[in-house]
Amino acid sequence: EKQVFQLRAHMYQARSLFAADSSGLSDPFARVFFISQSQCTEVLNETLCPTWDQLLVFDNVELYGDAHEMRDDPPIIVIEIYDQDTVGKADFMGRTFAKPVVKMSDEQYCPPRFPPQLEYYQIYRGNSTAGDLLAAFELLQIGPGGKSDLPPIDGPTDIDRGPILPVPLGIRPVLSKYRVEVIALEHPILMLTILWGRRIYPWVVESFEVLKTSWALRPNTSHSSHSALDNQDTFASQDLPENELLHPPLNIRVVDCRAFGRYTLVGSHAVSSLRKFIYRPPDKKAQHWNMTG
Numbered sequence: 462e463k464q465v466f467q468l469r470a471h472m473y474q475a476r477s478l479f480a481a482d483s484s485g486l487s488d489p490f491a492r493v494f495f496i497s498q499s500q501c502t503e504v505l506n507e508t509l510c511p512t513w514d515q516l517l518v519f520d521n522v523e524l525y526g527d528a529h530e531m532r533d534d535p536p537i538i539v540i541e542i543y544d545q546d547t548v549g550k551a552d553f554m555g556r557t558f559a560k561p562v563v564k565m566s567d568e569q570y571c572p573p574r575f576p577p578q579l580e581y582y583q584i585y586r587g588n589s590t591a592g593d594l595l596a597a598f599e600l601l602q603i604g605p606g607g608k609s610d611l612p613p614i615d616g617p618t619d620i621d622r623g624p625i626l627p628v629p630l631g632i633r634p635v636l637s638k639y640r641v642e643v644i645a646l647e648h649p650i651l652m653l654t655i656l657w658g659r660r661i662y663p664w665v666v667e668s669f670e671v672l673k674t675s676w677a678l679r680p681n682t683s684h685s686s687h688s689a690l691d692n693q694d695t696f697a698s699q700d701l702p703e704n705e706l707l708h709p710p711l712n713i714r715v716v717d718c719r720a721f722g723r724y725t726l727v728g729s730h731a732v733s734s735l736r737k738f739i740y741r742p743p744d745k746k747a748q749h750w751n752m753t754g
Contacts, residue, residue: 464528464602467611468495468519468561470538471597471628472502473579476510476709477731478592479554481544485714485726488546489554491594493517494539496524503625504545509592509731510709514633516614516626522600532563535600542584542592555584555591559598566604570612575599576631579707595707597632634702705736 470493481487489511490504498519505511524531538559543551562577564570577597584592604610615630627633701708711732716724732738 462525462527464524464526464531466522466524467601467603467608468522468538469599469601469614470495470500470517470519471577471579471599471632472513472515472517472594473597473628473633474510474512474514474595474707474709475542475584476593476595477733478509478511478542478584479544479586480509480729481552481554483726485729487544487554489542490545490551492541492543494541495519496522496536498522509712512709514627516628518626520608521603528565528602532565535561535563538598540582540594540596542594553586555586557582557584557594559596561598561600563600564602566602566606566610575612576629579632579634597628634704634707636700637703639699639701705734705739708735711735 472491472493475489475491478487478489484507486507487509488504488506489508491502491513493500493502500517500519502513502515502517505513524536538561539556540559541556542554544554545551559580559582562574564575570576577599579595579597582594582596583590584594601611614626616627712729713732714729715727717727719725
């Protein structure tokens with residue numbers, strides 16, 4: 462018996478990916494395979510924690526078998542991560558597998574099963590772990606009414622991204638603004654690069670002073686000529702999920718600045734969780750109550 466479905470692959474983010482380039486970074490994209498179809502996310506340059514925030518829609522997926530068996534045991538989705546090279550074919554970085562949450566045409570699209578929640582899927586490269594994928598997958602049966610009976614895709618929309626659909630509301634995490642504070646690095650010939658989600662902050666540094674109240678990375682004014690931070694706007698705040706478990710790691714690279722504009726990677730480090738570093742300002746209302754009470 463033939464059943465027709467629509468697959469929605471909500472590809473939000475990956476973290477701690479394999480560094481495929483000599484720079485210690487990658488230009489990753491994901492390819493999603495389901496039955497006889499496949500689609501790719503966009504390529505994000507120079508990052509180990511890409512936030513694709515992209516919905517891939519597979520229309521008219523034909524499956525054969527008992528409807529109830531498909532609901533309980535749907536086909537497996539294969540997701541592969543690649544590094545896009547400027548010359549030659551893309552380099553394989555890892556693979557993971559997932560099963561979609563299935564909705565039959567006679568079921569309601571409502572909690573607790575829908576909309577599906579983002580989950581982490583372990584990425585493997587051979588026998589080694591190679592990062593995590595944060596995504597959600599749903600397989601929706603197309604009934605007699607056609608696609609008009611499928612649940613709508615609720616924004617947000619981004620005109621600048623053209624035909625690329627973002628992860629819909631209700632599935633994408635709720636975001637808040639954060640800033641990062643980096644404490645004292647001192648070396649006259651090194652460049653520090655901070656990678657946080659999709660943002661990259663490179664500076665030649667000698668020493669830094671910490672502004673604890675603003676969560677900002679600021680150079681010492683006596684060495685401001687070595688930094689791109691003279692303008693406060695060069696270090697902007699960033700939207701990150703309110704759920705701390707969904708925060709991307711903070712990746713730090715140090716490169717040696719050599720003659721004739723050459724750079725050599727000295728080393729890198731990833732802070733996998735920023736949970737213990739998060740500063741929460743005191744509740745002014747609670748303080749006022751304690752003072753007056």
